[in-house]
Amino acid sequence: MSIEIVRKYFSDFGMEERILEFPVSSATVELAAQAVGCIPARIAKTLSFKVDEEAILIVAAGDAKIDNRKYKDKFGKKAVMLSQEEVEEKIGHAVGGVCPFGIPDTVSVYLDESMKRFETVFPAAGSSNSAIELTLEELMQYSHAKEWIDVCKGWQEQEV
Secondary structure: OHHHHHHHHHHOOOOHHHEEEOOOOOOOHHHHHHHHOOOHHHEEEEEEEEEOOEEEEEEEEOOOEEOHHHHHHHHOOOOOEOOHHHHHHHHOOOOOOOOOOOOOOOOEEEEEHHHOOOOEEEEOOOOOOEEEOEEHHHHHHHHOOOEEEOOEEOOOOOOO
């Protein structure tokens, strides 16, 4: 099970006790925000894309949407999301619990600027009823993100 992979991953850093498990689903931004007790924008959603034959993850604020022009400018390709089957096969987590932890080394992770307005965010922790609260520095460190990027829209108009 994916959450066990993430739990083991964080146990290597003595942080497994920070994983939150809920008696309800946190598979969508709205459900995760209700489970955590925060605004939806603070949910760090992890989106799975295909660039050529490689899988990449983009972690963005819950109220952000991919801006196709910015994405193409950054990656040189149209944004193509992985299918549900490809997500499990290439990332190792099922849709609803996808996160940038405990994933194959071949998967590149990018963090979107939309999260920079928060001190902490809540990415999933490998299952559809889990999350972990991390600072932006911790998210960068533990996700092994390549860089901060700006490929989202819609969040700039939102009040937090």
